[in-house]
Amino acid sequence: MLNSPQGIYVDSNLNLYIADSANNRIQFIQTGQLNGVAVVGNGSSANIILNYPTGIVLDANGYLFIVDSYNHRIVGSSSTGFRCIVGCSGGGSTAFQLSFPQSVAFDSYGNIYVTDRNNSRVQQFALQTNNCTIPTTTTTTTTSSSSSTTTSTTTTTTSSTTSSSSTTSTTSTTTSTSSTTSSTTTSSSSTTSSTSVTTTTTTTTTPVPPAFYCPGTNIGAYCNVTSDACSMSQPCLNAATCFPDLTVPVGYRCGCQTGYTGSTCENDERICKDDTCWNNGTCIEVNSTTVNNNGTNFYCNCSKSFTGVHCELKVNLCVNIKCQNHGICQTVNMSWSCICLTSLFYYGNYCEIETSALKVKQALSKSFASVAITVLVLTCSFVIIMDVLKYVFKIDPIKAERLKQLQAKKSAKSKSKPKARNVAVRFQYVA
Incomplete structure (x- = not known):
């Protein structure tokens, strides 16, 4: 497959x-x-x-x-x-x-x-x-004579002989010798001439050394x-040690660190991994025979501001903090702080201290309140005294004044009514 x-x-x-x-x-x-x-x-x-x-x-x-x-x-x-x-x-x-x-x-x-x-x-x-590098050396020797008159020609050609020898050592030398002889005889009535040409070629071959x-x-x-x-691919992961081993198909075997498994140590089965505890929490392994109340065999030592099995929950430091005067508690830099909404009037850790402006306003408010209360008390007292005099002691201090006002109202009404006019009626009869 x-x-x-x-x-x-x-x-x-x-x-x-x-x-x-x-x-x-x-x-x-x-x-x-x-x-x-x-x-x-x-x-x-x-x-x-x-x-x-x-x-x-x-x-x-x-x-x-x-x-x-x-x-x-x-x-x-x-x-x-x-x-x-x-x-x-x-x-x-x-x-x-x-x-x-x-x-x-x-x-x-x-x-x-x-x-x-x-x-x-x-x-x-x-x-x-x-392929071998083949330097070639050629040597030519020529001896000649000629005649001006030619009557007949005879040509003889002799083939060359070649001999070679070689060895099987790392460097071998091969020598080839080739000879060619041409003979021409020319006859004439008066002169006989002979021309001889000899060519020798020597080739030396040095082969490239074979690969190791x-x-x-x-x-x-x-x-x-x-x-x-x-060495070539470095297959082992997570700081594992690689050992060449040709007895296995992949040609190596990995010595894994504690807590890692797999052919290349790719499986992380540690109890305390890098992401077990969050937010800078420290993971502590618990005895393998012991299990925590949360069902795990590790414990996360969380920083001050976090809690939970994995330190994933942020601690509410404001649970037991009560800010005064409508202040709001907030968690800031691993601590708590009361934010005073009416900062012109209150300040302090719990917004419990009044500002000078608030004290002045309070003093003014108290003064106005005192005057208003005094007026209200006097008014109520006057009404009550008058009712007591009238209904208990049958003394009406303002009776005469009240009668005078009634007479004045009647006079005003009578003056406002128009007087009746006398009307004469005369009857006239028509025949």
Whole structure:
């Protein structure tokens, strides 16, 4: 089964090579088959570890070239196994480094073109071949004589002989000698001339030293670059220790810190995590056999202004604070403060102190109140005394004044009425 395949190559026999990225391997599926075989990476016998391959190319010699994306390199196969050919010093942005390459291709001259994804560029690399550098030395010796009259021609050509010797040492020397002799005899009645031409060509070939075969997990031209997954991709998380282990499919194993689990220590199962206690609270583990009243095996030591299982609740410091004179209590900077709404009249921690302006107003109000009360008391007293004199002692001090007022009203009414006019009525009879 494939997992996030990224690249595919079809050879001349219609066989498929698939870059099975998330499974860190190259799958080979033969024509007419439904099941594949891992030829490189997880589940294969190849001596190199891949990390999310995304591209693959097969050359005319049947060698694979693989884009090992998360290891930031291009891997190639040869008769001695797999080796790194581009980006062998780790990821980067220099001319000889790659950063998460995506695909690879060749031109007709054997140059490699790589899409360097994170560096937003296409890199060209010249592929070093096994062709030898061939310096050639040619020596020509000529001896000639000629005649002005030619009557007949005989030509003889002799083929050259070639001998070569070679050794199997790291550097070998091959010598080839080629001789060609042409003889022409010209006869005439008076003169005979002979012309001889000899050409010698010597070719010396010094082959390029073969690439090193790196035992173990090292790669590179001089086997000085490690290819183990721990060094190339650093897969272990949360300060875990990575140990190369070729006995497991991924090629490594992680030694997790206490409280972390998973193949790469990605699962945080600690009791006290970074986000267990909020608002700068300190998490304290409780004995695993003991459980708090809230059902947890940890305790959050909260700062002064917060409370709750995770210090998620803000403490109301104004619960037991009573501000006077309509003041409002507010929590400010981990403390409480009474906000005096009538700040012109009150101040203090509890708004309990009166201002001078309020004292002046209070004094004035008391003066006006005293005068009003005095007037009201005198008025009420006068009314009560008059009623007592009239209804209890039958003394009416204002009786005469009241009668005078009644007579005056009657006089005014009588004056206001019009007097009756005498009317004479005369009757007249008509016949």
